[in-house]
Amino acid sequence: MDVQIWTWLLVGVSFALYFGIAIWARAGSTKEFYVAGGGVSPLANGMATAADWMSAASFISMAGIISFAGYDGSVFLMGWTGGYVLLALLLAPYLRKFGKFTVPDFIGDRYYSNTARTVAVICALIVSFTYVAGQMRGVGIVFSQFLQVEITTGVIIGMAVVLVFAFLGGMKGITYTQVAQYCVLIFAFMVPAIFISIQMTGNIIPQIGMGGRVEDGTYLLQKLDNLHTQLGFKEYTEGTKSTWDVFAITLALMAGTAGLPHVIVRFFTVPNVKDARKSAGWALLLIAILYTTAPAVSVFARTNLIETVSNQEYSSLPEWFKNWENMGLIAWSDKNEDGKIQYVNGEATTGKPEFTDARGANGERIISNASSETNELYVDRDIMVLANPEIAQLPAWVIALVAAGGLAAALSTAAGLLLVISTSVSHDLIKKQLKPDISDNGELLAARISIFVAVVVAGLFGIYPPGFVAAVVALAFGLAAASFFPAIVLGIFDKRMNRQGAISGMIVGIILMLFYMIRFKTGLIGVLDPLPPSEWWFGTSPEGFGTVAMTVNVVISVIVSRLTPAPPEDVQDIVENIRIPSGAGEAHDH
Amino acid sequence: MPIPENARKYWRENIKYLTILLIIWFAVSFGCGILFKDFLNRYSLGGFKLGFWFAQQGSIYVFVILIFVYIRLMNKLDKKYGYNEK
Numbered sequence: 272m273d274v275q276i277w278t279w280l281l282v283g284v285s286f287a288l289y290f291g292i293a294i295w296a297r298a299g300s301t302k303e304f305y306v307a308g309g310g311v312s313p314l315a316n317g318m319a320t321a322a323d324w325m326s327a328a329s330f331i332s333m334a335g336i337i338s339f340a341g342y343d344g345s346v347f348l349m350g351w352t353g354g355y356v357l358l359a360l361l362l363a364p365y366l367r368k369f370g371k372f373t374v375p376d377f378i379g380d381r382y383y384s385n386t387a388r389t390v391a392v393i394c395a396l397i398v399s400f401t402y403v404a405g406q407m408r409g410v411g412i413v414f415s416q417f418l419q420v421e422i423t424t425g426v427i428i429g430m431a432v433v434l435v436f437a438f439l440g441g442m443k444g445i446t447y448t449q450v451a452q453y454c455v456l457i458f459a460f461m462v463p464a465i466f467i468s469i470q471m472t473g474n475i476i477p478q479i480g481m482g483g484r485v486e487d488g489t490y491l492l493q494k495l496d497n498l499h500t501q502l503g504f505k506e507y508t509e510g511t512k513s514t515w516d517v518f519a520i521t522l523a524l525m526a527g528t529a530g531l532p533h534v535i536v537r538f539f540t541v542p543n544v545k546d547a548r549k550s551a552g553w554a555l556l557l558i559a560i561l562y563t564t565a566p567a568v569s570v571f572a573r574t575n576l577i578e579t580v581s582n583q584e585y586s587s588l589p590e591w592f593k594n595w596e597n598m599g600l601i602a603w604s605d606k607n608e609d610g611k612i613q614y615v616n617g618e619a620t621t622g623k624p625e626f627t628d629a630r631g632a633n634g635e636r637i638i639s640n641a642s643s644e645t646n647e648l649y650v651d652r653d654i655m656v657l658a659n660p661e662i663a664q665l666p667a668w669v670i671a672l673v674a675a676g677g678l679a680a681a682l683s684t685a686a687g688l689l690l691v692i693s694t695s696v697s698h699d700l701i702k703k704q705l706k707p708d709i710s711d712n713g714e715l716l717a718a719r720i721s722i723f724v725a726v727v728v729a730g731l732f733g734i735y736p737p738g739f740v741a742a743v744v745a746l747a748f749g750l751a752a753a754s755f756f757p758a759i760v761l762g763i764f765d766k767r768m769n770r771q772g773a774i775s776g777m778i779v780g781i782i783l784m785l786f787y788m789i790r791f792k793t794g795l796i797g798v799l800d801p802l803p804p805s806e807w808w809f810g811t812s813p814e815g816f817g818t819v820a821m822t823v824n825v826v827i828s829v830i831v832s833r834l835t836p837a838p839p840e841d842v843q844d845i846v847e848n849i850r851i852p853s854g855a856g857e858a859h860d861h
Numbered sequence: 862m863p864i865p866e867n868a869r870k871y872w873r874e875n876i877k878y879l880t881i882l883l884i885i886w887f888a889v890s891f892g893c894g895i896l897f898k899d900f901l902n903r904y905s906l907g908g909f910k911l912g913f914w915f916a917q918q919g920s921i922y923v924f925v926i927l928i929f930v931y932i933r934l935m936n937k938l939d940k941k942y943g944y945n946e947k
Binding site: 348349352353355359361364479481482490491514522543548549551562563847850 | 871872879882891895898907908909910913921925927928936946
C-alpha cells in the first residue's frame with residue numbers, strides 16, 4: 272500500500288476513535304463540562320495533560336528547531352519540562368485544594384476582588400488566543416500536506432473536529448479523547464525514532480543511540496560536530512546564544528509552562544490533592560518520553576540531511592528532496608553553477624524562498640530571492656520530523672503514522688485551549704460578574720456558545736494568519752510568566768500578599784512584556800518596525816524577556832503589598848486552608 | 862483565628878522539602894546545563910559532552926525523579942501529621 276492510502280486509513284481510524292469517545296463522554300453539568308466531574312484518575316489525567324501540553328509545535332517543529340539550533344535548542348527541552356517541577360511543587364496541589372474551576376477563580380477569591388478576576392481573565396484570553404492561533408494553523412498545515420488539500424480546507428476540517436468533541440463533551444470529552452491522542456502521538460513519535468536509531472547506531476533506544484557510535488567507530492555527536500566544522504557551522508554541541516539569554520529563555524519557558532491556564536486547569540479534574548501531585552508526576556514522565564527522544568531525532572536527522580545532500584549532484588538526489596521542494600519547503604539555487612548542492616553556514620535566501628514558475632538547468636525550481644552568500648540550500652525547519660522517515664527510507668505505514676500523530680498533537684492542544692477560553696467567558700465573566708443568578712443549564716449553554724465562537728475565531732486566525740501570529744506563539748509563555756505565575760505562587764506562599772500588590776504586579780508585568788514584544792519582535796503594523804537584536808536590553812531576547820517581566824512583577828507585588836493593608840482575616844484563612852491537603856483542612860474552615 | 866501548631870509544623874517541613882528539591886532543580890538545569898556547561902563539556906559521558914548531556918537529557922531525567930521523590934515525601938508527611946486521605 273502506498274503512503275496516501277495508509278494516511279487515510281490511520282487518520283480515519285484514529286478520528287473514529289476520538290469521535291466515539293466524545294459521544295460516550297458527553298457532559299451533562301457544568302462540573303462535568305469544566306472539570307470532567309472532578310473524578311479523573313491520576314494516570315488518565317497525566318496522559319491528558321501530556322497530550323494537552325504537547326502541541327503541533329512539540330511534535331512537528333521542536334526536533335526540527337533543535338536540529339538546526341544544536342545546543343541552543345536546549346532551552347525548549349529544559350524549559351518545557353522543568354516547568355512541570357514548578358507546577359507540581361508550587362501550584363498543582365494547592366490549586367486543587369482550593370477546588371474551583373478556573374485560574375481567574377483563584378485569583379478573584381484569593382485577592383478578594385473582581386478587578387483582579389477581570390485582569391486574570393484578560394491575561395488568560397491573551398495567552399490562550401496567541402497560543403491557539405498557532406495550533407489551528409498547524410492543524411491546517413498537517414491536513415494539507417498529508418491529505419493533499421488546501422490549508423484553508425485543512426483548517427476547516429480541524430475546526431469541525433475540535434468543535435464536535437469540545438462542544439459535546441466539554442472537559443470530560445476532551446480529557447478522554449486526549450488520553451487516546453496521547454497514545455497515538457507518542458507511538459507515532461517513537462516508532463520512526465527507534466527505526467532510525469537502529470539504522471544509524473545499532474541501538475534500539477534513541478536516547479542512548481544519540482550518544483552511540485556510528486559504523487566507522489566514531490561517536491555520532493563527534494561526527495556531527497566535525498561535519499558542522501567542515502561546513503562552517505558552529506559545532507552542534509556548542510551554542511551561538513549568550514549564556515544569559517539561554518538562562519533567561521529557559522526560565523521564562525519554565526515559569527510560563529507552569530502558568531499556562533490550560534495546563535493548570537487540568538489539575539482541577541482529579542479527586543484530591545494527593546492525586547494532583549501524582550498526576551503531575553505522570554504528566555512529566557509521559558512528556559519526558561517525547562522530550563528526551565526529540566533531541567536524538569534532531570541529531571539523527573541533522574546528520575542524515577548533511578550526508579544526503581552536501582556536495583551531491585542535484586540530479587542524483589532522492590525523491591523526497593524534490594517532493595518537499597515542490598511544496599516549497601526546500602529550495603536550492605545553484606549559485607556556482609556546478610550542479611552540486613553546497614550546504615554551508617549562511618542564509619541561502621533573503622527571508623522565505625520566493626519561487627518563480629521557471630525551472631533551472633538541473634530541473635530545480637528557480638527562486639527569485641537567492642542571497643549573495645555561498646550557501647545554496649534552504650530547508651524549512653518544520654519538515655525535519657515529517658521528512659525524517661522518508662529520508663531514512665522507512666516503510667509507508669510509518670510515514671502515515673507521523674501524520675496521524677501530528678494531527679493528534681495539534682487537535683488535543685487546540686481543544687484544551689478552546690475550553691479555557693470558553694470557560695473564561697461563561698464562568699469567569701458571565702456567571703461570576705455579569706449574571707450571577709444564571710442556572711447551571713444556562714451556564715452550560717453559554718459555555719457551549721462561547722466555545723463555538725472561540726473555534727470560529729481561532730479558525731479565522733488559522734486561515735488568515737496575521738503576520739505576527741507565528742512570532743507571538745513562543746511569547747505566550749513570556750506573557751503567562753509575566754502575569755499569572757507570580758500572582759498564583761505569591762497567593763499561596765506569601766500570606767501577606769494582598770489585592771493591591773497582586774493587581775499592580777500583574778498589570779505592570781503583562782504590559783511590560785507586551786511592550787517589549789511589540790518593540791523588539793512584532794512591531795505595530797504600519798506604525799512601528801521592530802528594533803534589531805543589537806538594541807535588546809542587556810542582550811535579552813523577546814523570548815527571554817518573560818524572566819525580566821516576571822521579576823519586575825514580583826518586586827512590584829511585594830513592595831506594593833507591604834505599603835498597603837494586609838488582606839482580611841477570612842482571606843488569610845483561605846491561604847491557611849489551601850496549604851493543608853483536604854479533609855483535616857475543612858475542620859477549621861469557617 | 863490562630864493557626865493550629867500541627868498545621869504550622871506541617872507547612873514548615875513542606876517548605877524545607879521544597880527548598881531542597883528546588884535547589885536540585887536549579888542545579889541540574891541552570892547550573893550543569895547552562896552556567897557550568899563549558900566546564901562540564903571537558904568531561905564526557907559515552908559519546909556525550911557532559912554539559913551538553915545535562916542540557917538535553919540529564920536535567921529532564923532528574924526533573925522526573927524530583928517529582929516522584931516529592932510525591933513520596935509528601936505522602937509520608939501527610940500521614941505523619943494526620944492529613945492523609947483514604
